Amino acid sequence: MISFDQNAFLIIVTASLIAISCGLLGVFMMLRKMAMTGDAISHAVLPGIVIGFFVSGSQRGLEVIIGAGLLGILATLMIDWLRKKAKVQLDASIGITFTLLFAIGIILINIFAYKVDLDQECVLYGEIAYLPIDLWITGSGMSMGPRITWLAVLNLLLVLGFIRLLFKELTLTSFDENFGLALGIPAGAINLSLMSMVSYTTVSSFEAVGAILVVALLVVPPAIAFLWTKELIPLMKLTVLLALLISVLGYYLAFWLDSSIAGMMVTVAGVIFLVSAVLKSKKSKFSFGTQEKEKSFTH
Amino acid sequence: MDHFLYFFTFQDSSIAFIVIGITLLGIGSAYVGTFSFLDKKALLGDAISHAVLPGICLGFLLAGEKNPIYIVGGAFVSGAIATFLSSWLKENTKLSEDTIIASILSIFFGFGIVLLTVIQKTGNPEMAGLNQFIFGNAIGILEEDLWIYGGLAVLIILTLTIFMKEFSLLVFNAEFGKAIGYPMKSIRLLFNVLMILSVIIGIQAIGVVLMAALLITPGAAARFWTDKLSVLLVLAGIFAVISGIAGTYISYVIPQMPTGPWVVVSLSLLALISFLFAPKRGMVYRYFARKNYLRKTQNEHILKSIFKATEEGKSGLTIEEIYQLYPEQKKQSLKSIKNLNKDHYLIVNQNFISLTNSGLTEAKRVVRLHRLWESYLNEYMNIAPDHVHESAEKLEHLLTPELEALLESRLNYPKLDPHQENIPRDHD
Numbered sequence: 032m033i034s035f036d037q038n039a040f041l042i043i044v045t046a047s048l049i050a051i052s053c054g055l056l057g058v059f060m061m062l063r064k065m066a067m068t069g070d071a072i073s074h075a076v077l078p079g080i081v082i083g084f085f086v087s088g089s090q091r092g093l094e095v096i097i098g099a100g101l102l103g104i105l106a107t108l109m110i111d112w113l114r115k116k117a118k119v120q121l122d123a124s125i126g127i128t129f130t131l132l133f134a135i136g137i138i139l140i141n142i143f144a145y146k147v148d149l150d151q152e153c154v155l156y157g158e159i160a161y162l163p164i165d166l167w168i169t170g171s172g173m174s175m176g177p178r179i180t181w182l183a184v185l186n187l188l189l190v191l192g193f194i195r196l197l198f199k200e201l202t203l204t205s206f207d208e209n210f211g212l213a214l215g216i217p218a219g220a221i222n223l224s225l226m227s228m229v230s231y232t233t234v235s236s237f238e239a240v241g242a243i244l245v246v247a248l249l250v251v252p253p254a255i256a257f258l259w260t261k262e263l264i265p266l267m268k269l270t271v272l273l274a275l276l277i278s279v280l281g282y283y284l285a286f287w288l289d290s291s292i293a294g295m296m297v298t299v300a301g302v303i304f305l306v307s308a309v310l311k312s313k314k315s316k317f318s319f320g321t322q323e324k325e326k327s328f329t330h
Numbered sequence: 331m332d333h334f335l336y337f338f339t340f341q342d343s344s345i346a347f348i349v350i351g352i353t354l355l356g357i358g359s360a361y362v363g364t365f366s367f368l369d370k371k372a373l374l375g376d377a378i379s380h381a382v383l384p385g386i387c388l389g390f391l392l393a394g395e396k397n398p399i400y401i402v403g404g405a406f407v408s409g410a411i412a413t414f415l416s417s418w419l420k421e422n423t424k425l426s427e428d429t430i431i432a433s434i435l436s437i438f439f440g441f442g443i444v445l446l447t448v449i450q451k452t453g454n455p456e457m458a459g460l461n462q463f464i465f466g467n468a469i470g471i472l473e474e475d476l477w478i479y480g481g482l483a484v485l486i487i488l489t490l491t492i493f494m495k496e497f498s499l500l501v502f503n504a505e506f507g508k509a510i511g512y513p514m515k516s517i518r519l520l521f522n523v524l525m526i527l528s529v530i531i532g533i534q535a536i537g538v539v540l541m542a543a544l545l546i547t548p549g550a551a552a553r554f555w556t557d558k559l560s561v562l563l564v565l566a567g568i569f570a571v572i573s574g575i576a577g578t579y580i581s582y583v584i585p586q587m588p589t590g591p592w593v594v595v596s597l598s599l600l601a602l603i604s605f606l607f608a609p610k611r612g613m614v615y616r617y618f619a620r621k622n623y624l625r626k627t628q629n630e631h632i633l634k635s636i637f638k639a640t641e642e643g644k645s646g647l648t649i650e651e652i653y654q655l656y657p658e659q660k661k662q663s664l665k666s667i668k669n670l671n672k673d674h675y676l677i678v679n680q681n682f683i684s685l686t687n688s689g690l691t692e693a694k695r696v697v698r699l700h701r702l703w704e705s706y707l708n709e710y711m712n713i714a715p716d717h718v719h720e721s722a723e724k725l726e727h728l729l730t731p732e733l734e735a736l737l738e739s740r741l742n743y744p745k746l747d748p749h750q751e752n753i754p755r756d757h758d
Binding site for chain 2: 061064065066067069070074113116117118119120122123125126127129130131133134135137138141144241244246247249250251253254257258261285288289290291293294295296297298300301304305308311312313
């Protein structure tokens with residue numbers, strides 16, 4: 032039943048690459064308390080993807096990436112505009128922005144259905160299982176291997192470069208925006224560039240794991256890591272390890288149950304998350320919460 | 331147009347039935363959503379609406395068909411687990427609230443997708459009906475299902491109306507409610523139950539992904555029009571119903587269109603109109619109110635500076651002297667002078683500007699308010715005379731005639747302010 036062939040290897044590698052890219056960005060999103068903004072962006076890029084699709088005529092076009100990037104930035108600006116200019120409270124601003132943009136995306140998919148090879152299911156959970164047959168063929172007709180894997184490699188390289196280049200700025204503005212501003216770091220620009228990276232990663236990954244499950248990869252591994260450590264570097268290392276772990280386990284469980292690989296990766300992450308939360312909860316209420324209370328009486 | 335008439339004259343009884351259903355679902359969800367919006371927990375609704383997906387799938391797997399009882403039951407259980415988990419995580423871990431909500435939302439949704447693909451592989455022909463829960467399809471709701479969902483909506487609306495006072499306490503001041511002896515924990519529990527139920531009925535029309543809009547947007551939009559809770563709830567209900575019917579109509583005309591996205595687009599349109607044009611809170615109103623206020627301040631500053639010149643024995647000021655007083659605002663000063671001249675407050679003689687009689691009265695009023703306020707701060711608040719000017723600069727534009735009369739009587743009609751300057755009155 033359990034096999035380890037070339038396809039399995041490719042799928043696991045691609046899934047890990049995507050999970051690592053998302054997780055590393057997610058660490059900074061979480062530290063900025065912007066997990067829900069990440070959620071909003073991953074929904075909001077949808078109309079950009081559809082329009083890019085429509086303009087370029089294929090999902091390989093640069094237009095798709097540009098469209099999604101623009102929409103991601105638009106979503107960030109719209110949340111900001113609703114909050115600061117229209118004075119809507121933050122949670123509602125996020126909710127209104129992402130539902131509107133996602134709704135427009137779904138409507139566009141239905142309008143362009145005859146022209147765009149993109150369906151609602153693909154948006155929801157992607158299909159990483161078809162990755163080995165979607166090959167990147169060069170102009171001279173040579174096959175270079177799966178296209179999505181190459182995209183994931185490029186994505187991870189860009190994310191690593193981005194974090195390395197702006198590590199100091201990202202860290203400072205994540206922990207203390209005002210101190211960062213005082214040192215002359217343009218917090219707004221750093222923030223927007225992080226959001227652009229998140230949108231780009233969402234687009235680059237949505238074919239494989241679906242736009243909504245990208246959120247899980249952005250949020251859950253950093254959240255698990257944060258339950259175990261508070262220091263930034265161990266946090267990032269642990270996130271990478273978790274990304275690898277859920278890719279491997281997710282693939283084999285999905286293979287075994289014959290279900291969505293991306294969904295299974297998230298489910299595995301969810302189980303690890305809940306177990307970690309119970310183990311690391313402030314007081315493990317389930318096991319000895321009452322005992323401790325009694326102790327305090329006898330003191 | 332034929333479609334339009336056919337749809338809205340309700341010739342087809344099933345359309346009338348669906349419109350009634352959508353109306354109830356919309357009101358129920360908007361009602362609960364408005365409370366959770368006021369509670370600043372709007373995104374918890376988003377988490378719950380994603381979290382019911384695995385429950386729906388499990389209900390489907392257990393029943394083997396789209397049985398509404400199983401589906402509502404399954405959805406309720408998984409929604410309840412998600413709600414419980416998010417409050418447990420918030421209390422017992424150091425994770426921030428947004429991380430918790432995003433995690434719960436995506437984990438449950440991911441698990442739901444796993445179940446959905448498992449069901450897909452079983453090849454059950456009823457499977458097509460499950461996709462409706464993701465983007466919503468109001469037209470596709472069966473009549474017998476509508477009885478259940480409509481009944482739940484009525485139950486939600488009634489419960490919220492009966493316990494309106496308790497729920498207001500919960501969202502506005504839970505601590506106070508606890509202090510005066512209300513069982514706030516049970517009220518919160520009941521509210522969470524209603525929230526999960528409203529999500530379950532709402533997703534019939536709008537789908538799990540976009541359900542958050544039906545909870546958040548009506549309340550957020552209605553909040554711009556009123557400060558009264560009862561009006562707020564009614565308005566939110568109306569917004570939800572209008573968009574619900576609009577969405578249903580569109581998926582009736584274009585059959586492959588899911589209802590949810592159109593409901594969200596029409597809701598957002600109503601919200602945008604509210605954000606821009608609502609009286610008092612809307613951006614357009616606030617823009618003009620701010621502009622008016624700025625113009626008023628400019629005008630009053632010009633009048634004040636000319637009045638101060640007359641106190642020093644001059645009969646007025648030249649334009650250059652005014653420019654020197656406000657070097658950053660030459661353009662605005664010139665505009666103010668033109669306006670004041672048009673309103674007959676100023677006489678402009680070549681470049682020399684002096685006050686008319688009505689201008690003098692107005693200038694005296696501003697200076698009087700300024701100096702009265704300084705005296706008040708000095709006498710009643712014990713603020714040193716050299717610290718009172720800043721505050722008076724702001725208040726001179728804001729104090730109403732009633733407050734002026736009150737200040738005068740409190741201070742016993744003083745002649746001099748703390749800087750020993752004369753407080754000007756109309757009769758001197």
